[in-house]
Amino acid sequence: MRSRKVVTMRDAGNDAIVVGSGPNGLAAAIVLARAGRSVVVYEAATTWGGGLRTEELTLPGFRHDVCATSLPLAAASPFFRELSLDEYGMSWVHPDAPLAHPLDDGTAVLLERSVETTAAGLGADGAAWQRIFGPLAARAGMLAHDLLGPLRVPRHPIALARFGALGLLPARTLARAVFTEERARALFAGLAAHSMLALDQPVSAAIGLVLGMYAHAVGWPFVRSGAQVLADALVACLRGAGGEIVTGQPVVSLDTLPVARQVLLDLSPRQVVALAGERLNPGDHRRLCRYRYGPGVFKVDWALDGPIPWRAPECRRAGVVHLGGTLDEIAAAEWAATHGRVPERPFVLLAQPSLFDPTRAPAGRHTAWAYCHVPHGCGVDMTERIEAQVERFAPGFRDRILARHTRSPREFEAYNPNYVGGDVNGGVQDLRQLFTRPVPRWDPYRTSDPTLFICSASTPPGGGVHGMCGYHAARSALRAAR
DSSP: OOOOOOOOOOTTOEEEEEEOOSHHHHHHHHHHHHTTOOEEEEOSSSSOOTTOOEEOOSSTTOOEESSOOOOHHHHHOHHHHTTTGGGGTOOEEOOSEEEEEEOTTSOEEEEOSSHHHHHHTTGGGHHHHHHHHHHHHHTHHHHHHHHSSOSOSOSSHHHHHHHHHHHTSOHHHHHHHHOOSHHHHHHHHHHHGGGOSOTTSTTHHHHHHHHHHHHHHTOOOEETTOTHHHHHHHHHHHHHTTOEEEOSOOOSOGGGSOOEEEEEEOSOHHHHHHHHGGGSOHHHHHHHHTOOOOOEEEEEEEEESSOOOOSSGGGGGEEEEEEOOSHHHHHHHHHHHHTTOOOSSOOEEEEOGGGTOGGGSSTTOEEEEEEEEESTTOOOOOHHHHHHHHHHHSTTGGGGEEEEEEEOHHHHHHHOTTSGGGOTTSSOOSTTTSSSOSSSOSSTTBOSSTTEEEOSTTSTTOSSSOOHHHHHHHHHHHHHTO
16 A cells, blocks of 8 residues: 655645545545645545545455446546546556346356447347447437536437436336346346346436446446556646645544635535534535435455356456346345345345456456445345355355455445445435435535535435546535635
């Protein structure tokens, strides 16, 4: 792990302070610094990055991403794309295929970069896949600003309307209406399950469409040597623009911060209320307290003595593997997690970065991680159930395990208080909180205190590594300072 230099504050005060150094906090700080504002980021942990941290969680030499690994939204982010992060030492690693979804018959369906190649593996549903994802992939660039931002008059209303007509549907409804065979239905169900919503809820189809679109348009890449490298590049970009960062400095009250004209909080509503409750009017305070959080995640990281022995060879070409079988099985698991029940056969999302990035493990060894969705704040150890799902599609997997590290929803929140109850999405992203997060307001980044802004994943466009919550919050702050 690289050393983290703690800098001193400017004596004369700053234009802005950002609390929290996740991708959104760093993005907000960069926008402000590039606009000529003096800005300092405060981070409670000794390392920056939030969900972009890489650590030796199991054994020496095995580099594990603590949270995010596959980063299609980062690759698609309009803001990250303009930063030229490769100049700061970051590079992408693209797996042969973004995603594999194995089935119990020993085969797997692949989501390839090519729409046409993916469709060719879907049999009778290939034409339907092309009808949906061909136009989306072709328009991914023009849709990025409309999808990765607050509710506004769209730049491309026709393209957005076509997306919305499908995205507002429950994922199970869309899958059954459009596809006739289980392979395509299962593939789409796995994509939609990233939403952490029950698949019979409205708008659960939207994240499936977004992730499928970006799989074709930009891929699902990893950061070479770990997600921490992306955080390091963002910090280097911030410093290059004149910004500063202080690590190992928890903020327990806004009153303890130095003088600044504006404060931006890369924090969940619960933390915002704890730090700034007395500065908010009663209505704002009440609405933030009512903010809803979703299911948690239980994650297992493994050090392995070899690659995962998948029954379906297609899985060895994919960076991410979805383990859950059919549409109905995945829907049942996600329904359980969202309704306070622990799924017996959880839907498992697995990443195997060392197959494509040898810097992640010693020679001949491998890393992998997997997580599943569980009820909010769940304390049940899901290790056995997760490993049973891997073993189901990769017999002999357990024999490859050298060491494991687990993290429950409660442990995720202890590690990063933004993950309330283990919710890594920053709050439920259903129809009620999709664009009205954290409270219904035309400018969702502002609070009732004109100097205080929220820039976390609890603001639009929500969870995911894209920095766009911070980008839009900083632009809001710049407008307010005029």
